[in-house]
Amino acid sequence: MTGGITSPGAGWRQADGGPATQRTGKKRRRGGGRGRGEVAMVDDVEFTSYYGRQIVKTPVWKSPDVPLYLFLGGAAGSSSILAAIADLTDRPKLTRVSRYTAGVGAILSVVALVHDLGRPERFLHMLRVLKPTSPLSVGTYILSPFSAAAGATAAVELLGWFPRLKRFGGVVSAIFGGPLATYTGVLLANTAVPSWHAAYKQLPYVFGASGMAAGGGISMIFVPVDEAGPARKMAVAGAAIELAVVHKVENDHGIVSEPFHEGRPGKLMQAAKTCTAAGAGLTVVAGRTRLGAIASGTLLAAGSLLTRFGVFEAGIASTKDPKYVVIPQRERLAAGTNEHASTITR
Amino acid sequence: MTSVSSASPGLGGLRDVKNRLFGPLPDVAEEAGYEPDHPKRVGFFTDTSVCIGCKACEVACKEWNTLPMDDSHGLKDALGDISGMSYDNTGQLGANSWRHVAFIEQSRAVDLPMPTFGRPGDDRHDSGPSPATAGDDVSLANAQQSSVLNAEALSEFDPQTGQTGADKQIRWLMSSDVCKHCTHAGCLDVCPTGALFRTEFGTVVVQGDICNGCGYCVAACPYGVIDQRKDDGRVFKCTMCYDRLTDGLQPACASACPTQSIQFGDLDELQERADARLATLKAQGVETARLYGRDENDGVGGDGAFFLLLDEPEVYGLPPDPVVTTRDLPAMWKAAGKAAVMMIGVAVTAVLGSRRR
Numbered sequence: 001m002t003g004g005i006t007s008p009g010a011g012w013r014q015a016d017g018g019p020a021t022q023r024t025g026k027k028r029r030r031g032g033g034r035g036r037g038e039v040a041m042v043d044d045v046e047f048t049s050y051y052g053r054q055i056v057k058t059p060v061w062k063s064p065d066v067p068l069y070l071f072l073g074g075a076a077g078s079s080s081i082l083a084a085i086a087d088l089t090d091r092p093k094l095t096r097v098s099r100y101t102a103g104v105g106a107i108l109s110v111v112a113l114v115h116d117l118g119r120p121e122r123f124l125h126m127l128r129v130l131k132p133t134s135p136l137s138v139g140t141y142i143l144s145p146f147s148a149a150a151g152a153t154a155a156v157e158l159l160g161w162f163p164r165l166k167r168f169g170g171v172v173s174a175i176f177g178g179p180l181a182t183y184t185g186v187l188l189a190n191t192a193v194p195s196w197h198a199a200y201k202q203l204p205y206v207f208g209a210s211g212m213a214a215g216g217g218i219s220m221i222f223v224p225v226d227e228a229g230p231a232r233k234m235a236v237a238g239a240a241i242e243l244a245v246v247h248k249v250e251n252d253h254g255i256v257s258e259p260f261h262e263g264r265p266g267k268l269m270q271a272a273k274t275c276t277a278a279g280a281g282l283t284v285v286a287g288r289t290r291l292g293a294i295a296s297g298t299l300l301a302a303g304s305l306l307t308r309f310g311v312f313e314a315g316i317a318s319t320k321d322p323k324y325v326v327i328p329q330r331e332r333l334a335a336g337t338n339e340h341a342s343t344i345t346r
Numbered sequence: 347m348t349s350v351s352s353a354s355p356g357l358g359g360l361r362d363v364k365n366r367l368f369g370p371l372p373d374v375a376e377e378a379g380y381e382p383d384h385p386k387r388v389g390f391f392t393d394t395s396v397c398i399g400c401k402a403c404e405v406a407c408k409e410w411n412t413l414p415m416d417d418s419h420g421l422k423d424a425l426g427d428i429s430g431m432s433y434d435n436t437g438q439l440g441a442n443s444w445r446h447v448a449f450i451e452q453s454r455a456v457d458l459p460m461p462t463f464g465r466p467g468d469d470r471h472d473s474g475p476s477p478a479t480a481g482d483d484v485s486l487a488n489a490q491q492s493s494v495l496n497a498e499a500l501s502e503f504d505p506q507t508g509q510t511g512a513d514k515q516i517r518w519l520m521s522s523d524v525c526k527h528c529t530h531a532g533c534l535d536v537c538p539t540g541a542l543f544r545t546e547f548g549t550v551v552v553q554g555d556i557c558n559g560c561g562y563c564v565a566a567c568p569y570g571v572i573d574q575r576k577d578d579g580r581v582f583k584c585t586m587c588y589d590r591l592t593d594g595l596q597p598a599c600a601s602a603c604p605t606q607s608i609q610f611g612d613l614d615e616l617q618e619r620a621d622a623r624l625a626t627l628k629a630q631g632v633e634t635a636r637l638y639g640r641d642e643n644d645g646v647g648g649d650g651a652f653f654l655l656l657d658e659p660e661v662y663g664l665p666p667d668p669v670v671t672t673r674d675l676p677a678m679w680k681a682a683g684k685a686a687v688m689m690i691g692v693a694v695t696a697v698l699g700s701r702r703r
Contacts, residue, residue: 012657015453015516050448050663051431053438059565060574081693089697118559118579122539125558129540132679133367133672136562137538178686185685186678190536190671191565197671200678208685212692229700230693237692326660329667340369341643343667344659345624346636 014051047330049322056192058319065116067308069109070184073143074211074304075218076105077181080150082215082234084174087167094231095170096157097222101215102173103154106147113143135186142183146176181211188315194325195260195318196311198253205245206311210304212238213276217300220283220293232287235300239280242307243273249311255327259314268310276303368673370642371529378544387548388591389613390600390651391620392522394662395627395635397607399520403445404436406602410587413442416576438663439523441575444584445599448662450519521653521662522599522608525550525571525584526639529647530670533563533572533583548613548650549586557581568646568668586650613650620654632656638664645669 049055083098114123127144131137153169156162185203188196196203216235220228250260250269260269279299286292318324332338365371375384407413416424425437434449531550534542541556542563552572559579563572572583587597595601600610609616620637627635634656639649645668659666 011454012452012517013454014661015451048658048660050450050661051429053663055570055660055663055665057564057567057570057573060561061565078689078693081690082697085693085697091697116560118561118574118581119557122558125539125541125556126560128556129538131535131538131540133535133675134538134562135675135678136536136560140538174690178689179682181689182682182685186675186682189678190675191562192532192568192570192668192671193565197674200674201681204678204682204685205688208689212689216696230697233696233699234693237696241688241692322660322663325665329665330660333667338645338667338669340645340669341641343639343641343644343646343649344636345638345640 014048047323047326049326053322054320055322055325056194056319058316059191059193060118061312062116063309063312063316065112067305067312069112069116070188070207070308070312071214071305072105072109072112073184074181074207074308075214075301076102076109076150077146077177077179078208078211078215078234078238079105079219080146080170080173080177082219082230083153084170086230087170091227091230093227094219094223097219098215098231099150099154099157099170101218102150102177103152103157106143106150106173110143110147135183135190139180139183139187142176142179146173146180149173149176178208182208188311191315193315193319194256194328195253196315198256198328199249202245202249202252203311206242206249206307209238209241209245210276210307213242213279213300214238214304217279217297217304220287220297220300225288225290225293228287228293232283232293235297236280236283239276239283239300239303242304243276243280246273246307254331256318256324259317259324260310263317265310265314265317268306268313272303272306272310274303275299275306279303365647367535367675368530368670369647371647374529374544374548375546380546384546387613387650388586388611389527389548389616389649390524390586390597391609391611391616391654392524392651393607393609393620393623393654394519394521395623395632395654395656396605397447397520397522398605399433399447399449399518400604401436401447402602402604403522403599403608404443404447406598407445407584408442410590410598411444411585413444413582414575416440416442439525439569439571439573439583441573441578441582444524444582446523448519448521448523450657450661451516452519452657452661453514453516456513456515519656519661521655522603523662523664524599524651525586526569526646526652527584527586527650528670529642529650530672531646532566532568532670532672535670535672535675536562536566538562545588545591547586547588547591549588549591550650551585551588552581552583554580554582566671568665568670617652620652623654627654645673 079098080102083095083102086094086098114120117123126137126140129137130141149169150173153166153173156166182204185207189200189203191197212234216231216238219231220235223231250257259265279296282292282296282299287296333342371377374387376382415422423436424440425435429435429437432449432451434447436443436446439446527549534544534550538560539556539558541553542550543553545551557580559574561574563581564574572581574581590597596610600608617640620640624635624637636655637652638655638659639652642648655662
């Protein structure tokens, strides 16, 4: 029978193209369980793809530039808030350290962001438009005033000039500090990267809380323990929120939560949670001793840094396998849970 | 109406807030700020049922747009070498491949009563010590090649009629993929420099002298179309031959297509033509035919370049239900705002809750 394309019905499967072709037309996967006692999150799913090739492009953002930028922005943002409130409540040592953290973090994050561009010399092209639809555009207008204010505040703090200007600069950077730490969650979520986009309601909280853990942790390292009370409290609260929200990111999104558990991103996320939890615990137990403050502050900052790398790399991993694109989209088509029509007209 | 910069679609004022990010838009060019006398929206209708996989579109596109190879020496493309999976060695759309002909070889079991007397090859297929299936196929292919002068063996090479392994039928699907020029284009929405813009024809184009290579569009495209040229740093994608359109010519790929699989024209006209073609095919019994990206109520507000497919979209490497990422952006900004307030709240509580020295 020479049916060809006129044959009704399906039954067509991608033919084996030889040893070099992996057959993904009928791929069975085990649950996510890999020895660590994890629960299988996804049942056996069949899906088709074009010879196993990825559908969405892998982001061209470089590592460590971008994860580092996310970390520095978070730490600098939360530090600037801490610095401003500490200044207003007359805590000079905490103020000074938080301002330095904010200033150094701001300058370094600008460097990391510019270095990540394909054409770094064209960084100023970011400032020719302001687009609310582009988190990177909005972020540029958060980062620019923040880094100017925080950098200048740190500089005059170092030089001891203009005390009133210093306070003003500190307040300006504090206003932009919160958005700087949380907009990066939007930056990652507003993409077609499956594991980032699915967590769009959580990532801003993850990065904001993680930023507080890092900013508080760094202040704990350098501020004498008798004045570091606010830093400790902010760090512990940030760590607790981070752990709670990360748990949702890692478990609430079906198959696209899977990359957070597997391979290198899985290890990074595990290490991040361990560091953050240990750092928070140690802060409570031994945060009032010099050695304990240094150890727990370092752990908290490391946990925050690892969270950024873990989230970043999990998203990268989710672009490389077509199942993370096809299966969720098939599921929502089958469930009819979208308010929009199918892109397929039969 | 004053002309609003097409580079900043998000700043067009608050008039007509509805459907700026999602849903059907009757006039994309006007929404982008063009005067009402702009040209009609144009597009591609790619009818894969008549595609023969010749790749003339790929070649014409590369020639017209002087697209380089993917490495800086001009020797290799993205895949680096022969794919080994099918006749497709381009592999995907990218910075230097603005048309990509997908080639899918499929087989299916034939449950018709077949004559049971032996044909050359059948007995050889079943005998022999090779345990692996792949090995079987190789030995079968060798056997067929050695008897290539045999007319009966020759008929087995015809993919439409050949029945390798006695009960299998083979078919080829070919489809020329291209940038979809979405009604709600994720790449355009997220571009922070305004390098990506909506043309008067309703297409989406990158301005090479503005792009600073931030790469956001690469991550934002739900179809995986746009990509960065590594040695250049900037991003590139199909322009629907913007230069040719302004001179009243049709895009290079559509001109080169020998079977009119790639049809270029006004989008509303193409949609009518596609609906008629779908109806014809259905009437002829091609029940697997379907249109992809034609519905303006879909997740990207409909595609400027849409397709007639003969199998599920993912078989061709297309996402089955793409949604523009910025649909959820208002909710994301809201979450970011709340999270920022949360940070200030935690910091204030932490400071006020601590004793003064």
